[in-house]
Amino acid sequence: LSDRLSGILSGLTRRGSLTEEDVNAALREVRRALLEADVALEVVRSFTDKVRERAVGAEVLKSVTPGQQVIKIVNDVLIETLGGEGEGINFDAVPPVPVLMVGLQGSGKTTSTAKIAKRLTERHKKKVLMASLDTRRPAAMEQLAILGSQVGVQTLPIVAGQSAVQIARRAVEAARLGGFDVVMLDTAGRVTLDDTLMAEVAEVKAATSPHEVLLVADALTGQDAVNTARAFDARVGLTGIVLTRMDGDSRGGAALSMRAVTGKPIKLVGIGEKVDELDEFHPSRVANRILGMGDIVSLVEKAAQTIDAEQAQATAQRMAKGQFDLSDMRAQLQQMEKMGGIGGVMGMLPGMKQAQSQLANAGVGDKMFKSMIAAIDSMTPAERKNPDLLKNSRKKRIAAGSGTTAEQINKLLKMHRGMADAMKMMSKQKGGMLGKLGSM
Ligand code: GDP
Ligand code: MG
Helix, strand or coil: CHHHHHHHHCCCCCCEECCHHHHHHHHHHHHHHHHHCCCCHHHHHHHHHHHHHHHCCCEECCCCCHHHHHHHHHHHHHHHHHCCCCCCCCCCCCCCEEEEEECCCCCCHHHHHHHHHHHHHHCCCCCEEEEECCCCCHHHHHHHHHHHHHHCCEECCCCCCCCHHHHHHHHHHHHHHCCCCEEEEECCCCCCCCHHHHHHHHHHHHHHCCCEEEEEEEHHHCHHHHHHHHHHHHHCCCCEEEEECCCCCCCCHHHHHHHHHHCCCEEEEECCCCCCCEEECCHHHHHHHHHCCCHHHHHHHHHHHHHHHHHHHHHHHHHHCCCCCHHHHHHHHHHHHHCCCCCCHHHHCHHHHHHHHHHHHCCCCCCHHHHHHHHHHCCCHHHHHCHHHCCHHHHHHHHHHHCCCHHHHHHHHHHHHHHHHHHHHHHHCCCCHHHHHHCC
């Protein structure tokens, strides 16, 4: 795999835009890498389509090959698709907050229930009650009770002969009476998906209105994970995913598949059998794992660094000439985001103070960078070059395409005008900061 990907990363450097041919050549190998990582076929297709859309026509910068440029885009789209970092359990509700754990048998539900309970107790100072609703395997309730005493979390006393729904109701009631913050419900699983399992889980959900419904899934199951995730989401509705056995030799394909199919965040990952072997989800690490460790990753990173440096230089040169279109603004926004927000880069460039206050005046917080970048991504190259083209109908299209509002687009354009004006003024001050940057 590494050899094949390296193949497309070498080759001649070239300036100009990425052609469909460049992109397809690189994507052939990327598709193979994804399939080897056990990413579901349908996800591979939609993923490569997304990369193609972003890549064809993108500019190839000096000193990187077209293949490297495509891989950089692949890496970016992969991280975006894998989604947010460090999304924890949400307990923004009236306590006791019910958390329902679902999934196939052996996926790691019981272990993960105890791991999460331990974390909530220790790090978040929550009072947690755990209850096993697994009425089929006699040892299952014992297993949770043992884990409970091991991690110092209370478990609901076992009463023989109750149904899963009865136990769930009793657990919520006990948590309410006992002043617990969170009540974790560990359900029974089946080896395969079946209707009885789904019906039972759905019934428990209806009876307890859980705030979180977490699918526990084994990272080693690869392709099957997609069917499991889709079935649980359709039948009970998921709020997030806990991916277990990430300590195994999985390539992380299941993470991408499940996230892409359900759109639900991967909240935590299991990295071993022990009760503290639970970790936050790091999209960039998983992206590395999917594309292949080692040389490929460092090649991609090197390419990315080169691209970043060149982008910064190209923008600086254009700015020095008083040119500043929406693509330049996008580059700036991305740079700012990377370097820790508005205070970061702009504060370091003396000439940028003006633009910085423009941003602040426009009410732009660091959180808005992402949606502004998304809006610029939804524009055509012509629109980015010439913002005057953006009449109402186009604004509507862009807002719809990027999940923003027409008002946000107007703000963005206003800000761009302000920044472009500031650039123009500064470029006239010969020998200024920007002039120096431009001649670098
Ligand atoms: P359940 O049937 O879904 O409740 O699954 P269990 O919680 O009983 O776990 C099944 C097996 O998987 C146990 O042997 C666990 O120790 C093991 N297990 C769970 N999570 C992980 C993990 O993240 N990594 C590894 N290596 N093993 C795990
Ligand atoms: Mg279990």
